[in-house]
Amino acid sequence: MRELIVGGIRSGKSAAALARARRWLQEPGHDATLVATAIAGDAALAARIARHRAERARLVPQLATIEEAHALPEALDRLCARSRLVLVDCLTLWAANALAPLDGPPLHDAAWQARAQALAQAVRNAAGPVVLVSNEIGLGIIGADAATRRFADALGELNQRVAAACTRVTLCVAGCELRLKEDAC
Numbered sequence: 001m002r003e004l005i006v007g008g009i010r011s012g013k014s015a016a017a018l019a020r021a022r023r024w025l026q027e028p029g030h031d032a033t034l035v036a037t038a039i040a041g042d043a044a045l046a047a048r049i050a051r052h053r054a055e056r057a058r059l060v061p062q063l064a065t066i067e068e069a070h071a072l073p074e075a076l077d078r079l080c081a082r083s084r085l086v087l088v089d090c091l092t093l094w095a096a097n098a099l100a101p102l103d104g105p106p107l108h109d110a111a112w113q114a115r116a117q118a119l120a121q122a123v124r125n126a127a128g129p130v131v132l133v134s135n136e137i138g139l140g141i142i143g144a145d146a147a148t149r150r151f152a153d154a155l156g157e158l159n160q161r162v163a164a165a166c167t168r169v170t171l172c173v174a175g176c177e178l179r180l181k182e183d184a185c
Helices: 013-025 043-059 072-079 091-099 109-125 146-165
Strands: 002-007 031-036 064-067 084-089 130-135 168-173 176-182
Touching: 002 013, 002 146, 013 031, 013 043, 013 084, 013 130, 013 168, 031 043, 031 072, 072 084, 072 109, 091 109, 091 130, 091 146, 109 146, 130 146
Parallel strands: 002 130, 002 168, 031 064, 031 084, 084 130
Antiparallel strands: 168 176
16 A cells, blocks of 8 residues: 545644554554654744654554655665555655755755655555655645745645555545545555
């Protein structure tokens, strides 16, 4: 199973992903690893990260966590195994780390396209189940500045690439899940 869970901020997408991990871990011999992509660039994001950590520890205490803000395709290649579910939370922050980094220049279009393609390929090649979380930011207004429009376009294209590589795509709204795609595995 390869699943993309998309939704807005506070839509329930992370909770849905954690529920997948909780179910997976009920089977003997299964393990699960969360790949966290956030970088705490300010106090508000640091607090959000802390809340997510506490929630994961409470809901799925046996879920291992690694932090990988940049080399996500490589992390999937390294972590994916038949008995391990890999949960990525989230693609939005991974894209932000590449396109609007806190500590260096942004990736140019060709480099970003290569990274997005590498991620989609890593999802396709996954030896075990992968659940990826991403924001759907394309339902709002068009950004007022070029950087915002570039990011919204890049994330929308990334979500489409990853969705094409997944067997299931789920939209979360107000804590409710709507299946958008369900392919036979």
